[in-house]
Amino acid sequence: MGIQRPKGTQDLLPGTVEQWQYLEATIRCVCRDYGYEEIRTPMFEATELFQRGVGQTTDIVKKEMYTFLDKGDRSMTLRPELTASVCRAYVENKLYGQPQPVKLYYIGPMFRYERPQSGRFRQFHQFGVEVLGADQPVVDAEVISLVWNLYQRLGLTQLEVHVNSVGCPTCRAKHRVQLQEFLVTRRNELCNDCQERFERNPLRILDCKNPSCQAATTGAPTTYDTLCPDCSTHFERVLVLLGLAGVVYRVNPRLVRGLDYYTKTAFEVMVEEIGAQSAICGGGRYDGLVEEIGGPSTPGIGFAMGLERVLTALQIQNKLPEEKPKQFAMLIALGEKAQNEGFSLLSALRAQGMPVSMDLLGRSLKTQLKAANRQGAQFALILGEEELERNVLLLRDLMLGEQMEVPLVEAVEQIKKKYQRGV
RNA sequence: GUGGGUGUGGCGAAGUGGUUAACGCACCGGUUUGUGGUACCGGCAUUCGUGGGUUCGAGACCCAUCAUCCACCCCA
Structure with missing residues (x-):
């Protein structure tokens, strides 16, 4: 076998691309309704952006980035996520000078070196x-509601929306200490991974899948015990607003997000049916990130949604729209003279916006009809030597199996009439 | 990075060491000259991911390698 596509990449072929287009169109529609505008940033950025933005200690930065030196010896990295880039763009383009808040969305490829x-x-x-540029709880609720609304429009069910507050850096540090104090006596009950997490990232132990870790952490102090008054009222307000927006959610004190920048509200949406990687959306507030990147102190909140996973869920739940017939009509021209005449007719029809195509292999009438049928075409436009001599076109209705003769001069008009009736 | 499964034509799938590698779908062509969706007929893998080895003999056994899938870690 020759050259193959790189591991972990996909060729999206006709038949599948339509599903992506549908999903993307629905997303854009919801974003427009919520008043969000699209932003497009580069596929690669200075490596330092992700190191500082995503966090040096995260797996993404430590082992999953596609990093390379460009010809000027600058370290560049294929974007593994987009929050850092968007914040960079916000600062670099001085969007803080525009009316706040700035509400943005993006759709595009990300790159991570994983199995x-x-x-x-x-x-x-x-x-x-x-x-x-907005720190109010309403923003958190609006963002989560946008996600919810999108899934509703797509018709997804079996969703679990988990919401939590991880607090600001101050209360998070306090929680960390309390958690370690709680766990220190049970440390030997934890799995190997969690033994290591104990020092590095004890919060993560809370959402370990290992049953013994689950058991060891029952009754552990939650973030709510240590939330400062500000974080606490913020969280309560978010929950109230979510209820008012009709979002069905669950408060999950064990929800911890993996990226360093999260503060206060964190949330995740899961669909169990799609496999072990069941999170289809994850996000939260990141009030310190813009400043971390070198901009003015600016609150922020956002999420990222894995489109492959959403599509998988839609497939499993059978919620994708049916494929539409590709062509309205097929032109069947027999012989070179007819092809000349037919080709110009074809171009006239297409100029009028009708989806019409013709055989490109010079095949027999029979074969072409078969092909037209398979394409789901409603009409066959047959033009042979005989018709040419009499200046007519055979307009055959493939559904009814009837056909009629139309003078060539009236062909475009007649076909258009049929087309408009169908649309 | 770790662990497990799989690898036969475009797709699905038989084939438990022995002459010519089933079958289904798809595809292409035909069933008298220019009329489709059905039916019938025919065509479509010098070869079983790749490279070695065992054997009189290998798609089947062994080794290596590559690819792919699933899970862990982590994340969307």
């Missing part, structure tokens, strides 16, 4: 939203 598995790729696609 592929179900729902996990090296090039994958995310839809995401970022709101910069």
Whole structure:
């Protein structure tokens, strides 16, 4: 076998691309309704952006980035996520000078060097939203409601929306200490991974899948015990507003997000049916990130949604729209003279916006009819030597099996009439 | 990075060491000259991911390698 596509990448072929187009169109529609505008940033950025933005200690930065030196010896990285880039763009383009908040969305490929598995790729696609310059709880609720609304429109069911507050850096640090104090006596009950997490990232132990870790952490102090008054009222307000927006959610004190920048509200949406990688959307507030990147202190919140995973869920739940017939009519021209006449007719029909095509292999009438049938065409426009001599076109209705003769001069008009009736 | 499964034509799938590698779908062509969706007929893998090895003999056994899938880690 010759050259193959890189591991963890996909060729999206006709038949599948339509599903992506449908999903993307629905997303854009919801974003427009919510008043979000699209932003497009580069596929690669200075490596430092992700190191600072995503966090040096995260797996993404430590082992999953596609990093390379360009010809000027600058370290560049294929974007593994987009929140850092959007914040960079916000600062660099001085969007803080525009009316606040700035409400943005993006759709595009991300790159992470991982072992592929179900729902996990090296090039994958995310839809995401970022709101910069607003710290009110309503923003958190609006963003989550946007996600909810999108899934409703897509018809997805069996969703689990988990919401939590991880607090600001101050209360998070307090929680961390309390958690370690709680766990220190049970440390030997934890799995190997969690033994290591104990020092590095004890919050993560809370959402370990290992049953013994689950048991060891029952009754552990939650973030709510340590939330400062500000974080606490913020969280309560978010929950109230979510209820008012009709979002069905669950408060999950064990929900911890993996990226360093999250503060206060964190949330995740899961669909169990799609496999081990069941999170189809994850996000939260990141009030310190813009400043971390070198901009003015600016609150922010956003999420990212894995489109491959959403599509998988839609497939499993059978919620994708049916494929429409590709062509309205097929032109069947027999012989070179007829092809000349037919080709110009074809171009006239297409100029009028009708989806019409013709045989490109010079095949027999019979074969072409068969092909037209398979395309789902409603009409066959037959033009042979005989018709040419009499200046007519055979207009055959493939559904009814009837055909009529139309003078060539009236052909476009007549066909258009049929087409408009169908549309 | 770790662990497990799989690899036969475009797709699905038989083939438990022995002469010519089933079958289904798809595809292409035909069933008298220019009329489709059905039916019938025919065509479509010098070869079983690749490279070695065992054997009189291998798609089947062994080794290596590559690819792919699933799971862990982590994330969308």
